[in-house]
Amino acid sequence: MEDEGLEAWELMRIKGIPLRVHPSWFVVLLLFTWTAQAQVTSITESPLPFWGAWLLGFITSLLLFVSVLLHELGHSLVALHEGVKVRSITLFLLGGVARVERECRTPMGSLRVAIAGTLVSLFLAVVLLGGVKSASEISPLLANLLGQLGSLNLVLALFNLLPGLPLDGGAILKALVWQLTGSQRKGVQVATTSGRLLSLFAIVFGSWICIKGGGFGGLWLILLGWFGFAASRSQSQMLAMQNILRELKVSQACSRRYRVLEEDQPLRRLSELRLKKSESQKMADWVLICRSGRWVGYVTDEPLKDIPVQYWDNRFLVDYTKPLGELPSIQEKDPLWKAVIQLESSKEGRLLVFNNASLPSGTLDRADIGEAVLRRFGLNKIPSSLLDAARNQNIYPLGLALPQIVETMLSEGIVEDPSSGTFSEK
Numbered sequence: 001m002e003d004e005g006l007e008a009w010e011l012m013r014i015k016g017i018p019l020r021v022h023p024s025w026f027v028v029l030l031l032f033t034w035t036a037q038a039q040v041t042s043i044t045e046s047p048l049p050f051w052g053a054w055l056l057g058f059i060t061s062l063l064l065f066v067s068v069l070l071h072e073l074g075h076s077l078v079a080l081h082e083g084v085k086v087r088s089i090t091l092f093l094l095g096g097v098a099r100v101e102r103e104c105r106t107p108m109g110s111l112r113v114a115i116a117g118t119l120v121s122l123f124l125a126v127v128l129l130g131g132v133k134s135a136s137e138i139s140p141l142l143a144n145l146l147g148q149l150g151s152l153n154l155v156l157a158l159f160n161l162l163p164g165l166p167l168d169g170g171a172i173l174k175a176l177v178w179q180l181t182g183s184q185r186k187g188v189q190v191a192t193t194s195g196r197l198l199s200l201f202a203i204v205f206g207s208w209i210c211i212k213g214g215g216f217g218g219l220w221l222i223l224l225g226w227f228g229f230a231a232s233r234s235q236s237q238m239l240a241m242q243n244i245l246r247e248l249k250v251s252q253a254c255s256r257r258y259r260v261l262e263e264d265q266p267l268r269r270l271s272e273l274r275l276k277k278s279e280s281q282k283m284a285d286w287v288l289i290c291r292s293g294r295w296v297g298y299v300t301d302e303p304l305k306d307i308p309v310q311y312w313d314n315r316f317l318v319d320y321t322k323p324l325g326e327l328p329s330i331q332e333k334d335p336l337w338k339a340v341i342q343l344e345s346s347k348e349g350r351l352l353v354f355n356n357a358s359l360p361s362g363t364l365d366r367a368d369i370g371e372a373v374l375r376r377f378g379l380n381k382i383p384s385s386l387l388d389a390a391r392n393q394n395i396y397p398l399g400l401a402l403p404q405i406v407e408t409m410l411s412e413g414i415v416e417d418p419s420s421g422t423f424s425e426k
Contacts, residue, residue: 014089017076019069022092032061060145065091067124067153071160072096074120075113075168082109102408107179107187114171121157125150164195166231185239185414192235199228241405242414244376250339251332253372254353254362258286263296263318267303271312274301286352288360289321295360297321324360327352332361336372337415339364340406349394367391370400 010018033054068091075098076086085101104110128150136143160168170191178187206221259273270287289297303320304312328346330339332353342351343366350365367390374382374397382397390397409415 010088014073015077015080017073017086018088020088020090022090025065025091029061029065032064033057056141056145060148063145063149064152065096067121067149067156068096070124071117071121071156072098074116074118076100078116079104079113082113084109084113103184107175107184110178111172111175114168114175118157118160118168121153121160125154125157128153162198163191164198164228164232165191165235166195166228170195188235188239192232192239195228195232195235199225199232201225202228238405238408240377241373241402242409244373245337245340245402245406245409246335246415248336248372248376249332250330250334250336250353250364251355251361253336253339253368254332254364255368257350257363257365258288258352258360260288260290261299261317263289263291263316263321265317266313267307267315267317267320268312270299270301270317271304274304286327286363288324289317291318295324297323298327324352329354330364332356335415336369337406337409339369340402343369344403365391366394366396369402370397373400373402374398 010020012019034057069089072089076089079086079098079100082104084104087099087101089096089098104113128146130150132143132147132150135146161172163169163173165171165174165188173194174184174187174191176187177190178184181187202221202225204225206218206223206225209218209221212218261269261273273287274284284301287299288295289299299317299320299322303315307315328342328348328350329352330342332355339351343349343364350363352360353362353364355361367387370390371382371387386397396402406415
């Protein structure tokens with residue numbers, strides 16, 4: 001399985017891959033230990049000491065999670081072979097997740113990565129179950145241990161083959177649809193829909209088991225269903241965000257946060273303009289300079305700092321004008337995903353927007369992009385205070401992870417950055 005990341009503690013590194021443990025892992029470790037020790041106690045002819053049963057249960061649980069770790073290592077090592085960097089492996093409540101840097105660039109590469117973990121689990125199941133008979137001649141406890149681990153690995157393999165994201169079977173289905181249709185996006189949509197249907201079935205079936213007195217098994221199915229449903233919903237939202245970033249143009253999001261002065265104006269005019277800035281407005285508007293209606297450049301506040309106040313009436317903006325080409329800019333016809341890339345690589349934290357005639361027509365910052373995306377997403381009543389706060393902090397409103405979404409689009413080949421295809425996050 002693959003995940004966007006979980007808050008967890010790093011234990012060690014395997015082949016350079018961080019192995020992490022989420023706090024929820026300790027909960028399921030305790031549950032499995034309790035279940036395993038109860039089974040150990042029931043099969044022994046002579047009663048085991050209290051600590052002995054719990055120790056064997058604990059060892060069984062740890063070996064189970066070693067199996068889960070090997071499953072995820074299967075995915076990870078094949079991903080490395082396919083040229084994909086693995087960021088981490090995390091053990092958590094429902095098993096394990098391998099977090100990769102990007103998707104494989106070919107459907108067959110994705111298929112190999114997806115099926116690797118299941119093959120590892122199937123191999124472990126065959127080896128462990130095959131050794132039960134020989135182990136029974138040595139010790140019933142050893143035979144029970146091998147039988148439990150073998151059965152659980154078999155269940156892990158078969159369960160992961162269910163055709164719905166975020167399970168391995170969903171990734172396999174995605175890769176197959178991608179190979180058949182030539183569309184990775186179509187593969188994601190089919191696998192996500194399948195995952196949502198499976199999750200709903202698990203919730204309904206688990207609820208029915210609980211009503212019939214099934215207890216823990218039913219609750220576990222409901223939990224798995226909710227997890228799968230949340231994951232498929234997150235994937236659907238990701239697809240919707242990607243569509244919005246591809247479809248919306250800069251012209252549909254930009255505002256007009258610049259002021260215009262003639263080049264023959266004195267420095268004092270710039271000072272007066274700056275004094276009108278609201279105290280809550282941390283990022284001052286750009287000041288663009290014109291000559292008889294023609295754009296000639298822009299001016300910063302540096303002259304106000306360098307020139308004594310008594311000279312402000314005798315010094316003119318023309319002497320401090322810089323070329324417009326020095327400002328980070330974008331065309332209004334460009335899609336928003338390109339704007340996100342350029343914003344993340346700009347020290348200014350905003351862009352000057354040019355129209356088809358190569359004339360300034362507006363500005364674009366993170367708050368502008370976030371507002372446009374949220375409105376297209378259906379959130380039409382966004383408080384102005386929220387947008388102002390985001391603009392003053394130069395962040396995307398509501399914590400929108402748009403840089404990460406665009407990075408995923410680049411890594412999956414959905415769009416191509418004409419420069420390097422990557423950018424650094426801030």
